Each structure stands twice: as structure tokens, then as C-alpha cells.
Amino acid sequence: MAADRSDSAGAPGGAPARPRLPGGSLAPRGSATGQLAKIAVLGLAAAIALWAVFPLYAARQWTGVAAVVAVTALIFYVYLSKRAVPAKYLVPGTLFLIAFQIIPVLYTISTSMTNYSDGHRGTKEQAIDQIEASSVERTPDSTPYTLTVAARGSSSEGELVFLLTDPDGDAYAGDTDGLQPLTGASVDPSGKVADAPGYTVVPPSEANARSEEITEFAVPTGSGTGIRSSGFSSAFEGRSRLAYDAGCDCVTDAESGRVYTADDERGAFVAEDGDRLPQGWQVDVGMANFARFVGDPETRSSFLSILTWNVAFAAGTTAMVFVLGLGVALTLHTREPLAGRTAYRLLVVLPYAMPSFAMFLLWKSMFNADFGLVNRLLGLDLDWFGHPWSARAAVLIVNIWLGFPYMFLVATGALQSIPRELVQAARIDGAGAWQALRRVTLPLLMVSMAPILVATFAFNFNNFNAVWLTTEGGPFPTDSPLAGATDLLITYTYRLAFGVSGAQYGYAAALSVFIFLIVTVMSVVSLRRSASLEEIHR
Amino acid sequence: MTATAAPQRASTRRRSAPRRAVLWFQRTGWRHLVMLVFLVFALFPILFVVSAALNPLGTLSSSTLIPRAAGLQNFAELLESTRFGRWYGNTLLLALTNAAATVLLSAMAAYVFSRFRFRGRRLGLYGLLVIQMFPQFLAIVAIYLMFSTVSDYWPVLGFNTPWGLMLVYLGGALSINTWLMKGFFDTIPPALDESAKVDGATHAQAFFRIMLPLVTPVLAVVALLVFIATVNEFLLASVFLRDPEAKTVAVGLYGMVADQRDANFGLFSAGTLLLAIPVLAVFWFLQRYIAEGLTSGAVKG
Incomplete structure (x- = not known):
């Protein structure tokens, strides 16, 4: 590396370019190594494409096959053509960006206009299948099956699958989509499946833990019929009590005679008295999710208080971190010999170099009311995370502790890049130390630090770990268990989407989009003001 | 002194x-x-x-600022009773690979944004700035569904593997880091790579042989930032890695103290210190570049 540097970088900079030899422009360009590397990379791309396309082809997923072929063709075109030089450098990163950022973001935006949530996950057909299958009851002519409970992936977390053996000994795999023949499974004489490719058999101990899920699980097998379990080792096929009739687009309860009519705006079957079946389907609700945090007074007030604290948290962190970081940088920034300067630098930076997720958990322990270090050291008996303001103070302290060393590093670099003559000239002209700092050093410093301050603000605006790993958003007021005193929009959203009280993805997605808009507008406006974006126009 | x-x-x-x-x-x-x-x-x-x-007792309530007794019991127990070794390996694998790949992808993009004028350049630069404002993990439902399908077709890239998670991380390779790098590339006089091209160098040679060695500080800084961020990434990792063998240190240690904070505090602290070693090593190794890399790109406003 070092040798390369002096060879290639030194010569063109030091000496004026040598006159080219006649015919130089006709000489072959590029080295053999370069050509070989290109061939190797393209070969690798082709190999990966082949590997990726095979399972898609086997599953007759033509859209997937087309996508793989298109991407591979694009890669070959870009790297074999002589034109489109920028694309050669942009394509790899951009492909990842599109696949794992832009597509998920677009998906989130489209989800934000639906009612996607627990009970509204799939299509109407799936909901009907589920309604019919889950109301299956045993009839005199029910077919009995031997049941083996299995899962896709991990046996404790993965999606449930019923491996079923009928009285003739044929094995099937049943999931919420229906029944499929099971191939390659080893079935023991009792009919239990010992092992099946692609599935993990759930051992009895874990089946116990998931018993509720197993009891509710139903495999639809046709119109009005389905398979349900009875215990962990047998299942039966029976008729459903609830049956769908396409004529009236409604579900009728055969026992009580109640009729649930499909409501295509809310995505649920609703009875006349307003009672609805738990299994619904996903429908577009337009802007209703966005209207919720503007229109619904309860949501609006908790939303506004979270937004206020969120801005205060990000701004407070950025300001304090900047002041402390700059303070340390200025303290160490002197031409006088300062004993131990290097040691100071290394020690102050230590918090930044520690794994931050662990430091959040550590501070959480230190703020522990019963045996936390902070209370012991200060002789206090304060339940830090029990009161809104002390919890907020604690979160800010933790975040400042983690953030100021980084700002110190940046400020040191920025200070060193400011010519000392400027400050000296100001001092000679009669400015005091404070005036020189305020009028000369700081304005110059802000030029280089403004983008970093904006980035710090944007990062802390969405600093999930800082809140989730310390207070988890708490303490919560007794009347609203969803919006805590230290909640940021992002932790609030996370709780809505993945919380215990039923997932509300649609609403959470709408909040995500909203957060995105806020942060983008704030960042672009402040970056514009700091004129850092100017250079992209050159 | x-x-x-x-x-x-x-x-x-x-x-x-x-x-x-x-x-x-x-x-x-x-x-x-x-x-x-x-x-x-x-x-x-x-x-x-x-x-x-x-602290040999290993509980939070018995821990003090100045140790009253010292022993390595916590470290021994951590390595014996948990899969800490595997977690550690997973974390290092993810962090090092992600840092290296991100630096390469980001530097390539920064090079063209700095040196070439082409259609879509401004859109690309603004787009990068805007897209990274979207909190990636809020798209987690979409990513989860996407990788449920991926797990079916290509188990190697699915859940409970480092490679699937790595792909998601690489989705963020072009980001504010690209801006940081572009700022630094802009400070290198164009005469350097232009004269090389006049001498017959290809754009690839100008990039790999001339530009990259000159921008080492910013490469080091981005590598460091990405390394630290990956080590600390908790949320996506906790969704992707459920299997005890596949966890990273962050997910593993969190699971350890999530319910039994007092009892496992010694183990947790030992794990934290062990994880701090590679972070500190990378940090010490690269810190001389940090001040330079972070600010010189931005100073010329």
C-alpha cells in the first residue's frame, strides 16, 4: 500500500504530465489484472444468478425468475459496455439500496394506507378460509388423522404446520393455506412423522408452550370443511359451523342462524348488532390512519406530547453534546505544552469506544432505584425511572455521556483546521479571549460542524436504543398505557407495531411515514441554511 | 508532571x-x-x-465502584455456561464484513459523485440524503415478510444466518457516509487523477491506485463508524437471529439481563468488557484519522 502510494500518487502530482508518446491514445488501455478482475466479477455474478434462479424456477415463480434475469442482464450490460462509466461504480451499492431500503420503504408507505394489523393480515379469501376452518366441529363421519405438530424454521418461534397421516397411511402437510401431500417424510408405524424435509418437529415440551396456538390452528380443506387438532397427536376433519355464501357475501352461523355481512370498507364480517368476527382481511383505508393522529383527540394529545419531548430530546442532546464536546476540545486546544494531553484525549474518548447498547443497559442498572450505583453514590433514594421528569433527565444524561466524546473528536479536528493567525489577529486588534472565541473561532467552526450537528440531531431524533434499552418509554401514565413519558415517536411506533396489545402495522406504518417527513424536512431546511448543499450544484 | x-x-x-x-x-x-x-x-x-x-459474587446489588474482591469467575462462567464464543464470532464476522463492504461500495459511489457529471447526479445525492432519514427498522415488517420468502427459497440467506442480516445492512451502505466520502474526494485536486488518465490510466486505475490511497483517512473513519454501528445494532439482529447459535453479542447479552438483571450483572459486565476489546482495538488503530476524516471534507464549504 505504502509503495503504491509513492508510485502512483507522487509522480502525477509532483511533475507536470509527461508529453504523450505518438499513438498513445491508440495503445490498449487497462491492465491484465483489471481485465481478469472484471471477468472474475462477472463470472461470480453469473454464478450467483444461476444459484438464485434455480429454486425460483423449481417453484414456478416466473416473476422472481424475470427479476433475477433482468438484474443480471443489467450488470452485464453496465460492465461490458464502454459507456456509462458512472453506472459501473453506482450499480452495486444502488442494487442493495433498492432491494433493502427503497422497496421496504415503498411497501411501508403502501401499508400505511391499509388496516393491516392482527386480524387483518391476508386477503378476503384467506379470512373466509380461516373463519370456516376455525369453526370446524366434529361430525359422525369425520376423518381422523394422526397429528405431528411441526414448524417452519425454529420449533419455538416458526410458523406452525400440521403434519397429518390419514387412515390409509398417506402423509400431508397442512398450514393456513390448505393441505399438500408430504414427500420424503419418514413416518413411523403409529402414523407419527419422525422427520420431514423443510419442517422441524415440535417436541412435546415446546408444544405445551404453544398449546393455545395449536388449539386455534385450523387447516382449510375445502368449502365448509377443515382440519383441527384434538390434543397434540390427533386431528379430525369436520364441517364448519360458520359457512360463507358468495350470493349474499355473508357468513351464516348454522347453529344460531346469525348472519355476518361482509363490510368491504372495514375488512370484516359484521353482524347487524355490530358484532364482528375476529378474522378480517386487509383493505385500503386511504388516509384514515393519518387522520387518526390529527382527528382522534386522545391519540392527538399523546402524539403531540411525544412529538414535543422527541424534539426536546434530540435538540437537548445535540446542544449539550456540542457544548461539552467543544468545551473539552477547547480545554485541550492550546499551544502551551500541556502535560498528559494525549492521555486526556484517549481517556475522554473511552465512552464512545465502549459498545453503546451495553452502556445503555449499564446505565439502566446504575439508575436502578433499589441497588443502583447513582443512588448509592449520591446518597439518594430516588426512583429515577418512576417519575416523568427524573426519567427524562436520566435518559438525557445517559445519551450525553455517550455522545460528547464523538463531538469532542470532531471539534478537535475542526479547531485544528482553523488558522491560528485569525485568532491572533483578533487578539492584537484588542479582542478579549471570549470575544475572539465568539466572533472568530465559533463562526469558522460552525462551517465544518453544522452538517455534523444536523446529522447528530437527525440520529438522536430516532435514537431507538437510547430510550428502549433504558426506560422502554416509561413511566406510563395510568390512563394511557401506550404513550410513556420518555417515549420517542420511534419507540411509540415500535410498541404499536410489535407491542403486546395486538399489532397495528397500518397505523405504525403511517407514523413511520410521518416521522420520515418530519426528519427530512428539518434536515433539508437546516442543511440548506448552512449552505453545505451548495457544492452539489458545482 | x-x-x-x-x-x-x-x-x-x-x-x-x-x-x-x-x-x-x-x-x-x-x-x-x-x-x-x-x-x-x-x-x-x-x-x-x-x-x-x-466482582466474584456477580450480582448488581453487590457491585461497587471500587472492587472489594477480584476474580475471573464471571469470565469463566460466561464462556462455559453461555454460547458467548459463538456470539462473539458472529458479531465480529458481521461487523468486519459490513465495514469492509460498506467502505468499498460507498467509496465507489463517492468517486463518481465527486468526479463525474452525469444525468441523475443531483437526484442521486439528494435521494441518498433523504432515503436515509427513513428509519430503516420501521420498514421491519416489510423486511420481515421479504426474508420469510427468502428463507423459503434460499435458506443460506434467511433468518438465523449472518448473511441475510448482512444483506439488509448493505442496503444502508450508500448513505450519509457517501456524502462524507464525497466531501473528502472533493478536496483532492482533480489534476491528480486527470493527469493519470492523460498518461493512459483507466478510470478504474485512477480510482484504485490514485484516489483510494489519498483518501485513507475518510475510509478509516467510515470503516470505524460502520464497525461500531454494526456491533451495537440490536433491533434488526434481534428479529433476524433467534437461534442461540446465531445470535450476536448484543442480542445475547440483552437476553441475559432482560429478565434477570440483578443475578446476571457480573456476566453481563464481563461480556461487555470482552466486546469492548475489538471495538477499542479498531478505535485505537484508526483514531489518528478520525479528526481529519470527519472534518476536512466539510471544512471547504
Whole structure:
């Protein structure tokens, strides 16, 4: 590396370019190594494409096959053509960006206009299948099956699958989509499946833990019929009590005679008295999710208080971190010999170099009311995370502790890049130390630090770990268990989407989009003001 | 240490002792005082982790700032009773690979944004700035569904593997880091790579042989930032890696203290210290570039 540097970088900079030899422009360009590397990379791309396309082809997923072929063709075109030089450098990163950022973001935006949530996950057909299958009851002519409970992936977390053996000994795999023949499974004489490719058999101990899920699980097998379990080792096929009739687009309860009519705006079957079946389907609700945090007074007030604290948290962190970081940088920034300067630098930076997720958990322990270090050291008996303001103070302290060393590093670099003559000239002209700092050093410093301050603000605006790993958003007021005193929009959203009280993805997605808009507008406006974006126009 | 300089000066200038002390304080003494305060704030939590990791009892309630007894029991137990070794390996694999790949992808993009003028350049630069404002993990439902399908077709890239998670991380390779790098690339005089091209170098040679060695500081900084961020990434990892063998240290340690904070505190502290070693090593190794890499790109406004 070092040798390369002096060879290639030194010569063109030091000496004026040598006159080219006649015919130089006709000489072959590029080295053999370069050509070989290109061939190797393209070969690798082709190999990966082949590997990726095979399972898609086997599953007759033509859209997937087309996508793989298109991407591979694009890669070959870009790297074999002589034109489109920028694309050669942009394509790899951009492909990842599109696949794992832009597509998920677009998906989130489209989800934000639906009612996607627990009970509204799939299509109407799936909901009907589920309604019919889950109301299956045993009839005199029910077919009995031997049941083996299995899962896709991990046996404790993965999606449930019923491996079923009928009285003739044929094995099937049943999931919420229906029944499929099971191939390659080893079935023991009792009919239990010992092992099946692609599935993990759930051992009895874990089946116990998931018993509720197993009891509710139903495999639809046709119109009005389905398979349900009875215990962990047998299942039966029976008729459903609830049956769908396409004529009236409604579900009728055969026992009580109640009729649930499909409501295509809310995505649920609703009875006349307003009672609805738990299994619904996903429908577009337009802007209703966005209207919720503007229109619904309860949501609006908790939303506004979270937004206020969120801005205060990000701004407070950025300001304090900047002041402390700059303070340390200025303290160490002197031409006088300062004993131990290097040691100071290394020690102050230590918090930044520690794994931050662990430091959040550590501070959480230190703020522990019963045996936390902070209370012991200060002789206090304060339940830090029990009161809104002390919890907020604690979160800010933790975040400042983690953030100021980084700002110190940046400020040191920025200070060193400011010519000392400027400050000296100001001092000679009669400015005091404070005036020189305020009028000369700081304005110059802000030029280089403004983008970093904006980035710090944007990062802390969405600093999930800082809140989730310390207070988890708490303490919560007794009347609203969803919006805590230290909640940021992002932790609030996370709780809505993945919380215990039923997932509300649609609403959470709408909040995500909203957060995105806020942060983008704030960042672009402040970056514009700091004129850092100017250079992209050159 | 500072006292050694003062007497020499005093012997030549003949000032009274109190006057000398005041002078010393005005000049450098206050700096030591301020630094002392900052150091106490910066270091006492770290001292506490060290002390708790050495505490043989291993509980939070028995841990003190200054260790009363010291032993390596926590470290031994951590390595024996948990899969810490595997978690550690997973974390290092993810962090190193992600840092290396991100630096390469980001530098390539920064190079063209800095040196070429093409259609879509402005859109691309603004787009990068805007897209990274979207909190990636809020798209987690979409990513989860996407990888449920991926797990079916290509189990190697699915859940409970480092490679699937790596792909998601690489989705963020082009980001604010690309801006940081572009700023630094802009400070390298274009004459350098242009004259190389006049001499017959291809754009690839100009990039790999001339530009990359000149922008080492910013490459180091981005590598460091990405490494630290990946080690600390908790949320996506906790969704992707459920299998005890596949976890990273962040997910594993969180699981350890999530329910049994008091009892496992010694183990947790020991794990934290072990994880801090590679982070510190990377940090020490690259820190001389940091100040330069972070600011020089931006200074020329």
C-alpha cells in the first residue's frame, strides 16, 4: 500500500504530465489484472444468478425468475459496455439500496394506507378460509388423522404446520393455506412423522408452550370443511359451523342462524348488532390512519406530547453534546505544552469506544432505584425511572455521556483546521479571549460542524436504543398505557407495531411515514441554511 | 508532571511562590482541573463495569465502584455456561464484513459523485440524503415478510444466518457516509487523477491506485463508524437471529439481563468488557484519522 502510494500518487502530482508518446491514445488501455478482475466479477455474478434462479424456477415463480434475469442482464450490460462509466461504480451499492431500503420503504408507505394489523393480515379469501376452518366441529363421519405438530424454521418461534397421516397411511402437510401431500417424510408405524424435509418437529415440551396456538390452528380443506387438532397427536376433519355464501357475501352461523355481512370498507364480517368476527382481511383505508393522529383527540394529545419531548430530546442532546464536546476540545486546544494531553484525549474518548447498547443497559442498572450505583453514590433514594421528569433527565444524561466524546473528536479536528493567525489577529486588534472565541473561532467552526450537528440531531431524533434499552418509554401514565413519558415517536411506533396489545402495522406504518417527513424536512431546511448543499450544484 | 516545568522558569524570572501558582493556574492549571471533572464523568461508569466484571459474587446489588474482591469467575462462567464464543464470532464476522463492504461500495459511489457529471447526479445525492432519514427498522415488517420468502427459497440467506442480516445492512451502505466520502474526494485536486488518465490510466486505475490511497483517512473513519454501528445494532439482529447459535453479542447479552438483571450483572459486565476489546482495538488503530476524516471534507464549504 505504502509503495503504491509513492508510485502512483507522487509522480502525477509532483511533475507536470509527461508529453504523450505518438499513438498513445491508440495503445490498449487497462491492465491484465483489471481485465481478469472484471471477468472474475462477472463470472461470480453469473454464478450467483444461476444459484438464485434455480429454486425460483423449481417453484414456478416466473416473476422472481424475470427479476433475477433482468438484474443480471443489467450488470452485464453496465460492465461490458464502454459507456456509462458512472453506472459501473453506482450499480452495486444502488442494487442493495433498492432491494433493502427503497422497496421496504415503498411497501411501508403502501401499508400505511391499509388496516393491516392482527386480524387483518391476508386477503378476503384467506379470512373466509380461516373463519370456516376455525369453526370446524366434529361430525359422525369425520376423518381422523394422526397429528405431528411441526414448524417452519425454529420449533419455538416458526410458523406452525400440521403434519397429518390419514387412515390409509398417506402423509400431508397442512398450514393456513390448505393441505399438500408430504414427500420424503419418514413416518413411523403409529402414523407419527419422525422427520420431514423443510419442517422441524415440535417436541412435546415446546408444544405445551404453544398449546393455545395449536388449539386455534385450523387447516382449510375445502368449502365448509377443515382440519383441527384434538390434543397434540390427533386431528379430525369436520364441517364448519360458520359457512360463507358468495350470493349474499355473508357468513351464516348454522347453529344460531346469525348472519355476518361482509363490510368491504372495514375488512370484516359484521353482524347487524355490530358484532364482528375476529378474522378480517386487509383493505385500503386511504388516509384514515393519518387522520387518526390529527382527528382522534386522545391519540392527538399523546402524539403531540411525544412529538414535543422527541424534539426536546434530540435538540437537548445535540446542544449539550456540542457544548461539552467543544468545551473539552477547547480545554485541550492550546499551544502551551500541556502535560498528559494525549492521555486526556484517549481517556475522554473511552465512552464512545465502549459498545453503546451495553452502556445503555449499564446505565439502566446504575439508575436502578433499589441497588443502583447513582443512588448509592449520591446518597439518594430516588426512583429515577418512576417519575416523568427524573426519567427524562436520566435518559438525557445517559445519551450525553455517550455522545460528547464523538463531538469532542470532531471539534478537535475542526479547531485544528482553523488558522491560528485569525485568532491572533483578533487578539492584537484588542479582542478579549471570549470575544475572539465568539466572533472568530465559533463562526469558522460552525462551517465544518453544522452538517455534523444536523446529522447528530437527525440520529438522536430516532435514537431507538437510547430510550428502549433504558426506560422502554416509561413511566406510563395510568390512563394511557401506550404513550410513556420518555417515549420517542420511534419507540411509540415500535410498541404499536410489535407491542403486546395486538399489532397495528397500518397505523405504525403511517407514523413511520410521518416521522420520515418530519426528519427530512428539518434536515433539508437546516442543511440548506448552512449552505453545505451548495457544492452539489458545482 | 506539570510541576517540573515551573521551577525552571521560576529560577530565571524570580517571582514569588503564590504569584507563580496563580500564573500556572491561569496558563494550564485550570485546564487540568476542567479535565479532571470531565474525566470523572466520563470514566466512572466504565470503572463500574470493570469492577462488576471482577466482582466474584456477580450480582448488581453487590457491585461497587471500587472492587472489594477480584476474580475471573464471571469470565469463566460466561464462556462455559453461555454460547458467548459463538456470539462473539458472529458479531465480529458481521461487523468486519459490513465495514469492509460498506467502505468499498460507498467509496465507489463517492468517486463518481465527486468526479463525474452525469444525468441523475443531483437526484442521486439528494435521494441518498433523504432515503436515509427513513428509519430503516420501521420498514421491519416489510423486511420481515421479504426474508420469510427468502428463507423459503434460499435458506443460506434467511433468518438465523449472518448473511441475510448482512444483506439488509448493505442496503444502508450508500448513505450519509457517501456524502462524507464525497466531501473528502472533493478536496483532492482533480489534476491528480486527470493527469493519470492523460498518461493512459483507466478510470478504474485512477480510482484504485490514485484516489483510494489519498483518501485513507475518510475510509478509516467510515470503516470505524460502520464497525461500531454494526456491533451495537440490536433491533434488526434481534428479529433476524433467534437461534442461540446465531445470535450476536448484543442480542445475547440483552437476553441475559432482560429478565434477570440483578443475578446476571457480573456476566453481563464481563461480556461487555470482552466486546469492548475489538471495538477499542479498531478505535485505537484508526483514531489518528478520525479528526481529519470527519472534518476536512466539510471544512471547504
